[in-house]
Amino acid sequence: MTSGNAALPPEELLSDLARLRRQARSARHAYWFPLVLFGLLTCASVPFYVSDVTQAGVGVAILRAPGPPTLLGGEQAGGNGLFLAWYWALALVAGYLLTWAWYRRHQRRVGIKTPARAFTTTGIVLAALAFLGPLLAADLPFGYGPVPPVEDLWVRGTFAFLIAAAGLWVLAWAERSRALALITLAYTGAALLASLYNVENLLYPLGWNPGFGSASARLTVLPNVLLPALVLLVAGAGAFLLRPRPGRA
């Protein structure tokens, strides 16, 4: 044995290495920021999901005709789909670029690099494909239109959540973080539920009944938006509170 090991039996040496690995892994974790950021971006999208409903009498509501279907905007009754698609295209790109800048700052501060480039690239490429793909495909002979069952994934305007989930899976791999993988699993579940199911139905037994003609009819899609946002914000807040800080064991 060399002098550096003189006082350390193999058990202690292995234990020492395990501690160093844990410390390094913990120091590189900075995922609270993208969780909170994408949660806030989701909350900021809420106005685009509020349907443009005109009350035409008791129990009767008139919805504006939906705009052209877009992958990121869905087929929003109320005509906000195109605005929603633009919002998500810009918000996703901004979110991924801000996260990349965040990790650059974090690695300068702690001295450990997390390869966030794959996360950023995945997110931006998927966002660009989701936004531009349908526009380009419209000129192709087979055109672009709702294709079941894929249609169910975007018709509610929630496809951006799945793009955010894909990015988080890449980030969980880059950070070697089981906790982030679990959070992403929960978020992916919420995003899929929001894409495939009317979450308002879950609130019906609790007394919320946003039926046609009621004042809350404009808000029927919001539970689909706020559920994934809630998962991100709660997880992000928890990760922020539990983040490793200098001087804390």
Added chain:
Amino acid sequence: MSTQDTDRQPRADPAAHPTNGLDDTVHQRHRLGILTITAEARADFGYLRDALGLTAGNLSRHLTVLEEAGLIQVEKGYEGRRPRTWVRITSAGRAALAAEVDALAELVRRHRG
């Protein structure tokens, strides 16, 4: 791969005894620590110095040994006006670390058995 890397003693058959699987270049607490940390992520000089509790000079010497053995790569650059030195492990370094940890684990197993 540096010339010193090729001069490193070849590992004996670890089945004979785990200590035969230990590599003199790697089998040193702080060098193992450097390899362990950089196997997790690229790390800068300051992080390694603080995590391992070494002086800058001591860390430099260990880095030189590992770099000459082809187990790590040292990248020097600037961030703004501030010089930064980043250390990354090579594939040879990952293999050496894995072999070392295996040999140590086998030693522990035999000791307990």
